[in-house]
Amino acid sequence: xxxxxxxxxxxxxxxxxxxxxxxxxxxxxxxxxxxxxxxxxxxxxxxxxxxxxxxxxxxxxxxxxxxxxxxxxxxxxxxxxxxxxxxxxxxxxxxxxxxxxxxxxxxxxxxxxxxxxxxxxxxxxxxxxxxxxxxxxxxxxxxxxxxxxxxxxxxxxxxxxxxxxxxxxxxxxxxxxxxxxxxxxxxxxxxxxxxxxxxxxxxxxxxxxxxxxxxxxxxxxxxxxxxxxxxxxxxxxxxxxxxxxxxxxxxxxxxxxxxxxxxxxxxxxxxxxxxxxxxxxxxxxxxxxxxxxxxxxxxxxxxxxxxxxxxxxxxxxxxxxxxxxxxxxxxxxxxxxxxxxxxxxxxxxxxxxxxxxxxxxxxxxxxxxxxxxxxxxxxxxx
Numbered sequence: 001x002x003x004x005x006x007x008x009x010x011x012x013x014x015x016x017x018x019x020x021x022x023x024x025x026x027x028x029x030x031x032x033x034x035x036x037x038x039x040x041x042x043x044x045x046x047x048x049x050x051x052x053x054x055x056x057x058x059x060x061x062x063x064x065x066x067x068x069x070x071x072x073x074x075x076x077x078x079x080x081x082x083x084x085x086x087x088x089x090x091x092x093x094x095x096x097x098x099x100x101x102x103x104x105x106x107x108x109x110x111x112x113x114x115x116x117x118x119x120x121x122x123x124x125x126x127x128x129x130x131x132x133x134x135x136x137x138x139x140x141x142x143x144x145x146x147x148x149x150x151x152x153x154x155x156x157x158x159x160x161x162x163x164x165x166x167x168x169x170x171x172x173x174x175x176x177x178x179x180x181x182x183x184x185x186x187x188x189x190x191x192x193x194x195x196x197x198x199x200x201x202x203x204x205x206x207x208x209x210x211x212x213x214x215x216x217x218x219x220x221x222x223x224x225x226x227x228x229x230x231x232x233x234x235x236x237x238x239x240x241x242x243x244x245x246x247x248x249x250x251x252x253x254x255x256x257x258x259x260x261x262x263x264x265x266x267x268x269x270x271x272x273x274x275x276x277x278x279x280x281x282x283x284x285x286x287x288x289x290x291x292x293x294x295x296x297x298x299x300x301x302x303x304x305x306x307x308x309x310x311x312x313x314x315x316x317x318x319x320x321x322x323x324x325x326x327x328x329x330x331x332x333x334x335x336x337x338x339x340x341x342x343x344x345x346x347x348x349x350x351x352x353x354x355x356x357x358x359x360x361x362x363x364x365x366x367x368x369x370x371x372x373x374x375x376x377x378x379x380x381x382x
Contacts (some may be wrong), residue, residue: 015196020133024149027224029184031153033177036161037097048105066342068120073335076125081127090122090216098178101171123336129324139319144270147314151263213329219375226369228344232287236349258307265311284312285369
């Protein structure tokens with residue numbers, strides 16, 4: 001009897017890992033598809049003769065992703081029945097980018113907006129599904145590994161597309177992004193079929209399970225906003241690098257370096273998080289602050305520390321709701337994550353252009369981040 005029980009438990013753990021790895025591969029293939037096209041879309045528009053002010057509209061469209069997170073989090077919080085449909089719908093939106101070469105440049109923004117909205121819609125339900133699996137794996141370890149898969153896709157996709165552009169030109173190369181997009185959908189079907197039955201049963205919204213978590217969500221959103229407001233958004237760094245005389249190829253290599261550091265940092269922070277718990281959250285705002293200060297004095301060191309900070313927040317921002325909140329409240333928290341990130345990065349993108357104000361800018365945000373992380377630690381211990 002005991003052996004039978006042990007066999008069932010081993011089979012259950014195996015399915016958890018298979019489902020987790022499948023969802024991580026989905027992210028890898030999806031990142032290969034959409035990050036590759038995003039990396040060249042500005043150059044593609046320039047080649048099409050689109051005016052510079054029209055290209056700037058794409059920056060505004062980026063906000064659709066964060067608005068989509070709020071909507072996706074709200075819809076997913078209504079019923080667990082919405083989780084998988086939102087995830088499938090969100091990943092299917094990647095195909096909108098592969099249609100771009102066949103459409104007039106005037107419609108490009110529309111298809112780009114569709115993909116950004118889809119990305120936002122799928123993120124909260126996907127992270128909720130992952131959080132239920134990481135309860136068996138370890139929240140830090142699980143989200144750290146998932147971030148590594150993310151970065152492999154985010155780095156390899158643009159590199160492969162750049163090679164293709166050299167061989168066949170822009171339009172044909174962009175169409176090839178449909179291959180990893182299709183692989184992402186195929187593996188997502190496998191993830192759905194592999195998702196363990198006992199985890200599906202745990203994925204239910206208990207009545208009253210979310211209301212008592214409002215104070216946690218508030219402290220979490222304050223922590224995310226303040227930490228993000230200390231961590232420079234990469235486009236702002238790229239702008240500063242271009243001003244300093246760095247070429248496009250050098251900026252791309254520095255970004256690849258930052259993403260490599262990000263992946264290793266995510267894995268390390270995840271492992272430490274599972275051992276030490278929420279107290280690790282205090283590290284991210286200090287790393288972000290150091291990178292913000294170094295960017296103006298030592299670019300290379302600043303970018304390395306930026307990668308460390310980015311890797312840590314990618315894990316912590318998703319592991320904290322999984323640790324503190326019941327399943328019903330997690331989609332809302334992951335939706336709030338997007339809005340808090342957007343506001344924090346918008347603020348720091350302005351501040352980084354004015355180094356003189358940093359002595360006044362940093363202390364209050366660092367205080368908010370550290371205090372809110374302490375509140376989250378206290379909630380955990382209560």
